[in-house]
Amino acid sequence: MKEETISIGELISILKRNKGTIISLTVIAALISFLVSSFIIQPTYEASTQVLVAPKETQNNMIDSSQVQSSVALVNTYRVIIQSPTILEQVQDNVTGSPENISNLITVNSEQNSQVINIKVQHTNPVLATDIANEISTVFSTEVSELMSGVDNVKVLSAASVPANPVKPNILLNTAIATVLGAMIGIAIAFLKVVLDRRIKTEQDVETVLELPVLGSIPVIDRNEMRAARKNGVEMKGERAHV
Amino acid sequence: MFKFGKRKNVNTQYDKTGRDLITIHKPKSPISEQYRTIRTNLEFTAVDDELRTIVVTSSTSGEGKSTTASNLAVVYAQQGKRVLLMDCDMRRPTVHFTFRLPNGIGVSSVLAKKTTLEKTVHETKVEGLHLLSAGPIPPNPSELLSSKMMTRLIEEAKEKYDVIILDAPPMMQVADTRILARDADGVVLVVGCDKSDRNMVLKAKEQLVMADAHILGVVLNRREPQGTDDQYYYYAYE
Numbered sequence: 001m002k003e004e005t006i007s008i009g010e011l012i013s014i015l016k017r018n019k020g021t022i023i024s025l026t027v028i029a030a031l032i033s034f035l036v037s038s039f040i041i042q043p044t045y046e047a048s049t050q051v052l053v054a055p056k057e058t059q060n061n062m063i064d065s066s067q068v069q070s071s072v073a074l075v076n077t078y079r080v081i082i083q084s085p086t087i088l089e090q091v092q093d094n095v096t097g098s099p100e101n102i103s104n105l106i107t108v109n110s111e112q113n114s115q116v117i118n119i120k121v122q123h124t125n126p127v128l129a130t131d132i133a134n135e136i137s138t139v140f141s142t143e144v145s146e147l148m149s150g151v152d153n154v155k156v157l158s159a160a161s162v163p164a165n166p167v168k169p170n171i172l173l174n175t176a177i178a179t180v181l182g183a184m185i186g187i188a189i190a191f192l193k194v195v196l197d198r199r200i201k202t203e204q205d206v207e208t209v210l211e212l213p214v215l216g217s218i219p220v221i222d223r224n225e226m227r228a229a230r231k232n233g234v235e236m237k238g239e240r241a242h243v
Numbered sequence: 244m245f246k247f248g249k250r251k252n253v254n255t256q257y258d259k260t261g262r263d264l265i266t267i268h269k270p271k272s273p274i275s276e277q278y279r280t281i282r283t284n285l286e287f288t289a290v291d292d293e294l295r296t297i298v299v300t301s302s303t304s305g306e307g308k309s310t311t312a313s314n315l316a317v318v319y320a321q322q323g324k325r326v327l328l329m330d331c332d333m334r335r336p337t338v339h340f341t342f343r344l345p346n347g348i349g350v351s352s353v354l355a356k357k358t359t360l361e362k363t364v365h366e367t368k369v370e371g372l373h374l375l376s377a378g379p380i381p382p383n384p385s386e387l388l389s390s391k392m393m394t395r396l397i398e399e400a401k402e403k404y405d406v407i408i409l410d411a412p413p414m415m416q417v418a419d420t421r422i423l424a425r426d427a428d429g430v431v432l433v434v435g436c437d438k439s440d441r442n443m444v445l446k447a448k449e450q451l452v453m454a455d456a457h458i459l460g461v462v463l464n465r466r467e468p469q470g471t472d473d474q475y476y477y478y479a480y481e
Binding site for chain 2: 199216
């Protein structure tokens, strides 16, 4: 097939012709996304708590940089311990109504070179999320010394409080994404329609496809105008005007 | 709001309201001017051979054959020529609706030797334009059209008329047009804008070439009006 080139003017005219499709698809996608995010998806709440890994106070009350370093090094180990079944099973037993597999709800992270570990718990029930978060931090801080054979350097830095607003779904973001997606699909459909359209549209089409001369091209005859013309009794040639 | 694939096509159905004779009702409109352009172009395509019998066809139905044939016949008549418009679409005759004339007898009756050309033609309201309607729908249009009577009918018509325009059935459905095209001096292929599939039109063209027909050219029908070109200057002329 011959390569076809499309000018910018044609691009704009394609978009203009299909603006109904594009706009309606955009609006519908945005609307569906908005409705689904605000009414169908259950909101998820996030409770977070922070645990500080600090070296134990020494006798002379001096904080030594090597101790800080070792704490930082421990953070990574602790992160794994928090998510280990040893801790989580205990949390599960302690929190009433906690789901079977709480490890899916938990994200544990820490900044680089930081002694603080963030524990985040996401759940559709904000109170439960808070309870689990707090239980993790307390269980962990008590268990860790046992696990690490007497190392007692974990403190709960801040307890989780019941979150007021859900973190998921982000209605605005979802709607924005759907709007863009809807518009893109609409535009894609518009262009696809043009590309797949095998109908003859212009005199150039006739000349390139059929290689036949165009004798003439007749615009659409406006039926209403024709009806009016007939009614007005435009005199036909050869017909006598009757009074 | 939605136009996925669905497109309104007012004229695709076999309606009995007749076709628009814009060349009669609005002889000064640019559309009528286009028909005159087609007439002029046809005159130029046939410099050496005489172009007297013209078949008007299209690949599929509803592309505007009858409208084109009728209006073309009118502009030829307006030029002062003696014109015979023959409705050779014996399966779906429409031309008599357009000119509001009876169809009791017509081409099929003449071919069946039930009557003669002279007795069958109708005078139309356009001076110089005579119409031979299709007549009763016969069971075997292709055979009738390929009979010797058809050749004889065209010969006879040529003696009386300057131009004979044959409104033929669509190419893709029946063989009638290929038969007609063989006898005629030339074929005008009507292509419905935004309607004809290129493959269909190409096939129609191939069939015509195989039938040894002389393809005069294409009439692009029902083109979307293109702003200034059509509308504005249209009103200026009225």
